[in-house]
Amino acid sequence: MKMVAGLNMTLHITVCMKQVPETDEVRIDRATGTLVREGVPCIINPPDLNALEEALRIRERIKSGATEGATASAPVFTPVVTVVSMGPPQTEASLRDALALGADRAVLLCDRAFAGADTLATSYTLAAAIRRLWGDQGTMLIICGNKSADGDTGHVGPQLAEKLGIPHITSVRRLDLDMEGPEVAGVRAERLVDDGYEAVEAPLPLLVTVVKGINSPRLPSLKGMMRAKKAVITVWGASDLDVDAGRTGLAGSATRVVKVFEPERPKSRGEFLTGTPEEQARELLGKLREARVLL
Amino acid sequence: MNYFLTEEQQMIKDLAARIAREKIAPVAHELDEKEEFPWDIMKILAESDLFGVWVPEEYGGLGGGVFEQCLVVEELSRACAGVATTYASSALGGYPILLFGTEDQKRKYLPDIASGRKLAAFAQSEAEAGSDAGNIQTTAVLDGDHYVLNGMKQWITNGGEADIYTVLATVDRSKGVRGVTAFIVEKGTPGFEFGRKEKKMGIRCSSTRELIFKDCRIPRENLLDREGKGFLVAMKTLDRTRPGVAAQAVGIAQGALDEAAAYARERVQFGKPIGEFQAIEHMLADMATLVEAARALTYATARMIDAGEREFSKESAMAKVFASDVAMRVTTDAVQILGGYGYMRDYPVEKRMRDAKVTQIYEGTNQIQRSIIGPAVIREAARRKRESG
C-alpha cells in the first residue's frame, strides 16, 4: 500500500516535544510524593531534539531534491515543520529553542484543564491539536521521541498514532523517504530491537518515534535565535480544540499516581574480588554456594 | 566584571561559548597534535552564522561590528586559539573588501564570507617584507583588462584553504610604500598556487602557507580602491582587526587562568591545597587582574571603533600589545602553577603558552605596535603644547 498525494501539497512534519527537568537524577519529595522541580532548569526532552533534527533534515532533503529516487522535477510537497508541546507556560522557552533550531512553527497546548494528564489524556489532547493543525490538506509525518526523560513510559507516540488512526513505528534509528519521482510514497525505517534491528516500510501518513542514536542534533544559528525571539507562538487551550473536557488533564486520566517513592538502597555492600579470572571465578562460586544461591 | 552586553551580544557570546565548550574543547588537543585544519568546526561556525557577525545585514551578515567579532574570538580562543585564528583570519581577509571595495565587489564576495561558505585570507607578508611592509616585492602589472601578478607571499593564514584572498603587490617598486596596491584574488585563478605549509610552535591546526603567483592574470575590476593605496588599505584593516588579536589573547589567558585556579584548589602538597600558599594565591590574583584589565581595554577599544570614532590606530595597538603581553605572562604563570604537569603535553596549559606567543608577533609585532603608540603620544604632547601656547 502506498499513498501518493496530488500536486503541490503540504507535507506536514509534526514534532511532539516535551519539556523535562534537566537532570538525570530526578529527585522526589518524600512528603508529597511528587517530583522536585524547584531550582531544576528545564530542557527539551533529549530524544525530542533528535526528532526535530530528523524533521529538519527531511525538510532539507526534500527542498534540495536530494532524496533517493527523486527526479529532477521540483518536489510536489512543500515540507513544513511544526513543533507541538503540551505543558505549562514556561514550555514556551523550549518552543523558542526549537524555532531557533529551524522549526517553521510552534504550538503550545496550555490550559489548566490539561494539567495532570497521564499518557492517555496527553495523547488525546495532542491528537486533537494535530487534527486542528492539519485539517485534511496534504499528508503527514509525526515524529516523537521514543521516551521522555521523566515519565519514561514511551506510550504517548503509539497512543497518539492509534487516536489518529495511522500506523506507527517505534524506536527508529534510521529513516529514509521513499520517493516516487517528486512524490513521497512512504518511508523505510530501521527499528531498534533487542538483538539488532528490523527493516520496516510504511506509507504516509505515519507516526515514528526515534532513538537518540538516529542523528546528532545541530546547534542553533544566530539568525534562527533572532527569528525565534520575535516569533509568535500559537497557544491553544481547551476551547480552541475539539475536545471533551472530561477527557483531558487529570479528569481524563485513566491512571492515578497513588504513591511515588524512592526504593530503599540495598543494605548489603558490593564486594570486589581480585586475582586472575580463574581465581575470581573459583571464589565467586564458593561464595554463591555459601549463600546457598547455588547448591 | 559586568560589561553590560546587549541581549544580542549576550546571545552571540553564549552561542560561541557553547560551540567552544561542546564542539571545540573536546578536539583541541587532537587538532594540535595532528596539525589538522579544522574544517568540521568551520562548518559548525558557518551554520551558526558566526562568520557574519561583523558583516552588515545588506551583505548577508548580522550587522554587528568589531566588538561582536571580539566576543566570538575570545570565546573560541578559550577552547583553541588555532581554531580562533582560522575563524578570525577570514574577517581579516574580508575587512579590506568591506572598507574599500566597490558595491559590486562587496555584493560579490561578502555574502559568501558572512555565511562561511567561503573562507578569506589576507596576504601582506613576504620573505623580505615582514614588519617592513613597504618593501613588498610581488609585482602587479596592468596588461589590457588584467593585472598580471608575480611573486611570493609567506606565512599566510588560511593559505590553501581559503577561496578569497586580499593580496598586496606593488605596481611600481621604485615608489616604495606608495606603489603598494591591494587586489582580490580567487583560489583557482591560473597562475595562483600554494607552496610550503609551515610547521609551527602553536596554533598548529591553523594553516600557514606560501602563496605563489606566476603570471597570474586577474581581472582589472579586482583592484581594491586605487593603485598605490594598498598600504593604507592594510593599515586601516589592521586597525580594525588588532582588537581581535587582543580578544584572542584574552581568551587564551582566561582559559589558562581557569585551569590554573582549578588545579590550585585540588593539588595538595605539604598537606594543603597549593592555592592556600600565598605565593600561588598572589600569582592567581595578578593573573586575574591582568586578564580583566586586558579585556576591559579590548572591549573599550572595540566599542569606540564601532561607535564611529575616526582615529583609533593608537588604541587598537595598545589593546593588542597589552593583551598579548598579558597572555604570554599569564600562560607562563599557569604552566608554573601546574608544575611538572604544566610542562606535559597531556595537560592543556602548555599549548596555551605556545599559542599565546604568536599574538605578540602577527598583525604587527609588539615592537611595531609600540612604534605606533609612541609617536602618537609625542604627537599628542605637541598638540597640547600648541594649544596651550
Ligand SMILES: Cc1cc2nc3c(=O)[nH]c(=O)nc-3n(C[C@@H](O)[C@H](O)[C@H](O)COP(=O)(O)OP(=O)(O)OC[C@H]3O[C@@H](n4cnc5c(N)ncnc54)[C@H](O)[C@@H]3O)c2cc1C
Ligand atoms: C513520577 C511520574 C509518574 C507518572 N505516572 C504515570 C502513570 O501512572 N500513568 C501514566 O499514564 N502516566 C504517568 N506518568 C506520565 C505522564 O504524566 C506524563 O508525563 C505524560 O503523559 C507523558 O508521558 P511520558 O512522559 O511517559 O512520555 P513518553 O510516552 O515517554 O514520551 C514519548 C514522546 O511523546 C511525546 N510527548 C510526551 N509528552 C508530551 C507532551 N506533553 N507534549 C508533546 N509531546 C509529548 C514526546 O515526543 C516524547 O518524546 C508519570 C510521570 C511521572 C513524572
Ligand SMILES: Cc1cc2nc3c(=O)[nH]c(=O)nc-3n(C[C@H](O)[C@H](O)[C@H](O)COP(=O)(O)OP(=O)(O)OC[C@H]3O[C@@H](n4cnc5c(N)ncnc54)[C@H](O)[C@@H]3O)c2cc1C
Ligand atoms: C603563525 C603566523 C601567521 C601569520 N599570518 C599572516 C597572514 O595571514 N598574513 C600576513 O600577511 N602575514 C602573516 N604573518 C606574518 C606576520 O605578520 C609577520 O611575521 C610579522 O609582521 C613580523 O614580520 P617578520 O616575521 O618578518 O619579522 P621581522 O620584521 O623580520 O622582525 C624581526 C624582529 O625585529 C623586530 N623589528 C623589525 N622592525 C623593527 C623596527 N622598525 N623597530 C623595532 N623592532 C623591529 C620585530 O619586532 C621582530 O622582533 C603570520 C606570521 C605567523 C608567525
